[in-house]
Amino acid sequence: MEKYETLEIVQTDPNSSVFHLYLNRPSRRNAxxxxxxxxxxxxxxxLDQNPTANVIVLSGAGDHFCSGIDLNNLNSTSEKSRSADRGRAAERLRREIKAMQEAITAIERCRKPVIASIHGACIGGGIDIVTACDIRYCTADALFSVKEVDLAITADLGTLQRLPAIVGYGTAMELALTGRRFSGTEAQRMGLVSQVFGSKKQLGEAVNVIAKDIGAKSPLAVIGTKAVLLRSKEVNLEQGLDYVATWNAGMLISDDLEEAVAAQIQKRKPTFAKL
Structure with a gap:
């Protein structure tokens, strides 16, 4: 398994296609x-290229999901900007921001579905991350905040682009301008998360069941569903229908369709080849 300084990849069940990706700086609340x-x-x-992985569960090690951008990074960036030619400093800063944006957008670029399992704090950059995920679940006492405005920053890693489509324009504006904290229960009411659980343990168990269920489905159908839904955010209805028609014209010829139909008829669980 790959080794990282800030992350950990875990496959808890060797027979499962579910892989867990942990933000792994618990001493810094996963900043x-x-x-x-x-x-x-x-x-x-x-994980995207790993044929054994069908679903990715993203969560935080320790007591929190993510406390946002490490403030030491912000200080370092500010100092660099003050010590260089203003034009060159601005150009470098733009490149750095674009690279950070791409790191978060990598969630959407990953063919496999990414499920956010959120407990504790999910602040600032944590919101950027979870809004890019495909499905979100949390504990009732999870704590959310679009915090950037309180740090004199305009949120720039995707929250302002993705959050309105999830919770509505008015709600997103209110959360982004106030920076106020809201609970997991409120996050569910506004549609940010699909379901809330009473404890971290219950959250983990439930998300595992959901992830395994998705992982047992046709991997071609799963990645196709993600791809078509993401594409549909960018195009009109006619273009979206054309895109899915083209997609299925290429993918329906797979053995997965025949296996799924046979399993339904024979009243058994289907078995699909790795992607």
């Missing part, structure tokens, strides 16, 4: 360091 933005897309690419 996002510069190293994280280098390692995260590499870890997702590794």
């Amino acid at each position: 996002l360091s510069l190293q994280f933005f280098i390692e995260f897309p590499k870890a997702l690419s590794f």
Whole structure:
């Protein structure tokens, strides 16, 4: 298994197609360091290319999911900007921000579905991460905040682009401008998460069941569903229908369809080849 400084990949069951990706800086409440933005897309690419992995569960080690960007990074960036030519400093900063954005967008670029399992704090950059995930679950006492405005920053890693489509424009504006904290229960009411659980243990158990269920389905159908839904956010209805027609024209010829139909008729669980 690949080794990282800020992350850990775990396959808890060798017979399962579910892989767990942990934000692994518990002593810093999983604050996002510069190293994280280098390692995260590499870890997702590794799992994306792993034929054994069908589903990725993303969670935080320790007591929190993610406390946001490591403030030491912000200080370092600010100092660099003050000590260089303003134009060159701005150009370098833009490149750094774009690279960090790409690291978060790697969640969407990953063909396999990524499920966010959220407990404790999910602040700032943590919101950037979970809004890019395909499904989100949390504990009732999870704590969320679009915190950047309180640090004199305009959130720039995807929250302002993705959150409105999830919770609605008005709610996203209110959360982003106030930076207020809200609970897992409220997150479910606004549609940020699909389901809330009473404890971290219950959350983990439930997410494992859901992930295993998705992982047992046709991997071609699963990655196709993710790809078509993501594409549908960017195009109109007619273009979206054309895209899925083209996708299925290529994928319906697979053995998975025949196996799924046979399993239904024979009242058994289907078995699909690795992707």
